[in-house]
Amino acid sequence: MILEIYSFSSLTEAIDTALNNSMAPWLATLTELVIIGIVFLSFYALLGLFLVYLERKVCAVMQNRIGPNRVGKWGLLQTIADLIKLLMKELIPIKNADQFLFNLAPYIVIAASFMAMAALPFAKGLQAIDLNVGLFYIMAVSSLGVVGILIAGWSSNSKYSLVGAMRSGAQIISYELSVGLSLLSIVIFTGSLQLSDIVASQADGWWIFKGHIPAFFAFVIYLVAGTAEINRGPFDLAEAESELTAGFHTEYSGIKFAFFFLAEYINMFIVAAVAATVFFGGWMPLHIGNWQGFNAVMDYIPSIIWFFGKTFFIIYLIMWFKWTFPRLRIDQLLTLEWKYLLPLNLINTVIIAFIVLMGWYF
Amino acid sequence: MSKDVVTNIILRDDEDYIINMGPQHPSTHGVLRLEVCLNGETVKYVVPHIGYIHRGIEKMCEYDTYKQIIHLTDRMDYLSAHMNNEAVSLLVENALGIEVPERVKYIRAALNELNRIASHHLWWSAFGMDLGALTTFFYGLRDREKILDIFDESFGSRLLHSFVTPGGLMHDVHPNFRKNIMEFVKYFRKKLPEYKKLLTDNIIFQNRTKGIGVMTKETAIAFGVTGPSGRGSGFSCDVRKIAPYGIYDQLEFNEVLYTNGDSFDRYMVRMDEMVESMNLLEQIVDKMPEGTEFTAKMKPIVKLPEGEYFQRVETARGELDVFVVSDGKKHPYRMRFRSPNFSNMFTLNILGRGLKIADLVAISGSLDLVIPDIDR
Numbered sequence: 001m002i003l004e005i006y007s008f009s010s011l012t013e014a015i016d017t018a019l020n021n022s023m024a025p026w027l028a029t030l031t032e033l034v035i036i037g038i039v040f041l042s043f044y045a046l047l048g049l050f051l052v053y054l055e056r057k058v059c060a061v062m063q064n065r066i067g068p069n070r071v072g073k074w075g076l077l078q079t080i081a082d083l084i085k086l087l088m089k090e091l092i093p094i095k096n097a098d099q100f101l102f103n104l105a106p107y108i109v110i111a112a113s114f115m116a117m118a119a120l121p122f123a124k125g126l127q128a129i130d131l132n133v134g135l136f137y138i139m140a141v142s143s144l145g146v147v148g149i150l151i152a153g154w155s156s157n158s159k160y161s162l163v164g165a166m167r168s169g170a171q172i173i174s175y176e177l178s179v180g181l182s183l184l185s186i187v188i189f190t191g192s193l194q195l196s197d198i199v200a201s202q203a204d205g206w207w208i209f210k211g212h213i214p215a216f217f218a219f220v221i222y223l224v225a226g227t228a229e230i231n232r233g234p235f236d237l238a239e240a241e242s243e244l245t246a247g248f249h250t251e252y253s254g255i256k257f258a259f260f261f262l263a264e265y266i267n268m269f270i271v272a273a274v275a276a277t278v279f280f281g282g283w284m285p286l287h288i289g290n291w292q293g294f295n296a297v298m299d300y301i302p303s304i305i306w307f308f309g310k311t312f313f314i315i316y317l318i319m320w321f322k323w324t325f326p327r328l329r330i331d332q333l334l335t336l337e338w339k340y341l342l343p344l345n346l347i348n349t350v351i352i353a354f355i356v357l358m359g360w361y362f
Numbered sequence: 363m364s365k366d367v368v369t370n371i372i373l374r375d376d377e378d379y380i381i382n383m384g385p386q387h388p389s390t391h392g393v394l395r396l397e398v399c400l401n402g403e404t405v406k407y408v409v410p411h412i413g414y415i416h417r418g419i420e421k422m423c424e425y426d427t428y429k430q431i432i433h434l435t436d437r438m439d440y441l442s443a444h445m446n447n448e449a450v451s452l453l454v455e456n457a458l459g460i461e462v463p464e465r466v467k468y469i470r471a472a473l474n475e476l477n478r479i480a481s482h483h484l485w486w487s488a489f490g491m492d493l494g495a496l497t498t499f500f501y502g503l504r505d506r507e508k509i510l511d512i513f514d515e516s517f518g519s520r521l522l523h524s525f526v527t528p529g530g531l532m533h534d535v536h537p538n539f540r541k542n543i544m545e546f547v548k549y550f551r552k553k554l555p556e557y558k559k560l561l562t563d564n565i566i567f568q569n570r571t572k573g574i575g576v577m578t579k580e581t582a583i584a585f586g587v588t589g590p591s592g593r594g595s596g597f598s599c600d601v602r603k604i605a606p607y608g609i610y611d612q613l614e615f616n617e618v619l620y621t622n623g624d625s626f627d628r629y630m631v632r633m634d635e636m637v638e639s640m641n642l643l644e645q646i647v648d649k650m651p652e653g654t655e656f657t658a659k660m661k662p663i664v665k666l667p668e669g670e671y672f673q674r675v676e677t678a679r680g681e682l683d684v685f686v687v688s689d690g691k692k693h694p695y696r697m698r699f700r701s702p703n704f705s706n707m708f709t710l711n712i713l714g715r716g717l718k719i720a721d722l723v724a725i726s727g728s729l730d731l732v733i734p735d736i737d738r
Contacts, residue, residue, distance in 0.1 A: 063500035159381050163403065163719070233494060234566060240494060243723050245388060324560070326567045327494025329720045330403055 007303075009125030036128050040117060044266060049079040051265040054312075055319055062323040089254035094157060097251070101155035106252070106259035108148030113266040115141040120273050121195050123283045123304035134195035135183060135278070139176075142270055143229070145263065146172040149238065149248050152260070156251040164247025167330055168238035171228060174337040175235075178225035181345040182218040185352045186211070186278045195277060202281035205288075214352045219279045221345050223317065226271035228333070230264060233322035237330055268318060269311065276310035283307040374399075378406065381719075385414045389492050389723045392733030396710070396722075403718050408711045412704075416737040423697035428454050428528055428664045431697070436522040438701060439735035441481040442677035444473040447526035449684045452607055453673035454528035455658075457666045457688075462658045466530045467609045468650040472543060473526065474608075475639040475646070479550070480509040481678035482632045482639075485730045489629065490561055492727035493570055498561055505553055512542045528664055530657030543647050547640050554636065562633065571625035575713040575725035578623055585712075586705040589680025590631040591729050595623035601676035613645050625728035632730070665692050679703055679730055703735040 019028040060067030068075030119134045121127040131137050146169055153165020189211055190201045207215050228235035239247030249260045283303035287295045384395040393414035399406040423431050435446035448470055483506035490498025510520040516535040517523045525532050561567050582595040592599045600617040602610040618634040620627035666688035674683045680702025687696040706729045714722040
């Protein structure tokens with residue numbers, strides 16, 4: 001197990017005790033909620049900015065370019081400059097648009113991704129809320145974002161937006177099944193939907209290694225379906241810029257556009273983080289069987305580094321896809337899901353259930 | 363009348379769900395407006411609207427001398443600037459019976475092939491972008507830059523050179539010209555397999571292009587589709603083969619022909635043409651005579667004798683025809699260009715009908731349209 005000194009529970013418990021000693025219990029709880037909210041909001045904003053920077057650098061590497069390198073050291077402040085630009089841009093009002101829904105849509109999208117973040121275990125003892133149906137909760141709230149996309153497409157009063165939103169709706173509803181089934185296959189192993197349980201069950205080895213080939217298969221399907229669910233290339237049909245100019249956010253400008261943009265990147269982080277948690281052991285270090293010395297060395301690496309290391313590795317994979325593959329067509333996209341991924345996934349789930357029944361895993 | 367030409371007639375309905383792609387749209391590669399009628403995602407019909415970049419080049423030619431006209435032809439198909447220049451130059455030379463030096467012919471052929479490769483680079487880059495593979499753009503432009511550097515060194519311009527003139531060339535090429543071409547061919551032979559790895563062999567790309575936008579040979583002939591787009595349908599229309607000009611009859615090369623007529627075959631024709639052009643470049647560099655002569659003796663003011671003149675050349679997109687009616691003055695009485703893109707574009711309705719809107723973008727990318735050439 002990871003060393004106790006790296007655990008965040010002592011810190012969080014100290015804050016909890018201090019608050020409870022100095023004020024009434026209801027006030028202490030309220031203060032804690034406010035603190036967690038502020039921490040999450042700032043983390044959300046910083047993460048969004050960093051992911052945009054990372055994407056630009058990764059894409060530059062793929063394309064024989066340097067990427068942003070003028071604002072700040074290695075262009076690190078580039079995204080902040082972009083944010084300031086987006087904040088100062090005019091919010092262009094759209095004639096004949098449904099103003100209420102038009103303004104509401106970005107908030108639904110961003111709130112959905114914000115809610116999903118609450119249940120993620122970032123490190124040992126660093127999890128805002130540990131629901132007993134944590135995995136189910138994350139899947140449920142992260143797919144709420146499609147409502148915002150549909151509203152955005154509908155209320156924009158633009159044909160391009162409408163086509164983009166309808167594509168997005170069809171796509172997310174289809175791929176939700178594959179995401180759910182591939183995560184379910186690991187839930188069969190662990191027997192629990194609670195994320196802390198799932199992480200704890202991987203103390204002696206990650207599920208992608210312990211679960212034999214079916215678990216790896218489930219991971220590949222999850223990665224493909226997850227990429228499709230967050231509307232990223234090669235599945236970025238909802239905003240296919242060569243066909244629909246910008247898809248559902250064609251008519252949005254300024255900070256409202258930035259909300260969609262930010263939510264897309266945060267969703268990518270959530271997909272990667274869930275994959276890291278479920279398949280790669282979350283904040284658990286890499287342990288190999290009886291190699292005591294190796295395992296002890298791995299324990300010295302803080303859990304938060306393990307979690308973000310795995311997450312960013314998967315984010316890199318997702319970015320790699322985007323900058324390599326051409327885009328699918330809408331009917332090919334749905335064919336891939338309904339004719340290939342879903343049946344394969346169902347068979348895979350049955351195989352895993354059989355393996356668990358016979359106890360053939362480590 | 364071909365069957366396709368009949369089915370091309372469009373019946374509009376007030377209930378139609380119309381999307382205007384363009385004039386400002388990322389995938390029309392210029393100011394082309396496609397009036398696309400959709401049923402869900404399926405295209406019911408496409409009506410191209412042209413004229414957004416009409417500059418009246420044919421009319422302007424009537425007020426310019428033949429040497430000035432060269433500079434206007436650059437601006438038609440700006441990716442085949444050399445071929446356009448050569449079309450007018452050949453016409454004038456043939457009309458006056460001027461024999462240009464052998465070296466000039468070789469340099470012109472080298473420029474043609476370099477320009478063809480550069481044009482196919484840009485097409486490949488943009489085609490990948492149309493299909494959503496954004497990295498192709500940077501790969502293509504990286505290699506195109508090498509050719510533009512060769513142009514830059516010799517003519518001081520990268521896109522609109524106006525270098526080929528009636529009687530020869532504007533001035534001599536840079537001494538490094540021959541060496542640079544050799545270096546480029548060596549470099550690009552190594553880089554072309556990357557194109558194959560990145561896009562051609564990609565399963566998503568093949569699914570997006572194979573069997574999509576099938577143009578039969580009959581359609582190609584009926585609509586006058588030439589160039590790589592026509593050759594993808596098995597229509598043998600390479601002017602360099604069927605009506606050789608310059609030194610093309612002395613060079614060995616194959617006319618690339620594919621027979622399926624889908625987007626993938628049009629793609630493969632261009633990919634193979636790049637190889638053919640490199641073979642041609644090697645032959646040209648080997649055979650090019652030494653020397654410094656770059657022009658034949660010509661009067662400063664060219665006057666064509668009264669009559670009608672015609673010249674055809676093969677540009678990177680198809681057959682460019684120039685027709686001149688002269689009344690013996692220093693300006694043409696009437697000048698007419700038959701540009702390849704105009705004919706190629708009007709097959710969009712035949713090819714795109716009944717497919718998805720994403721396919722329409724792929725088809726228009728595979729036809730390799732340059733909009734200023736359509737409008738002129």
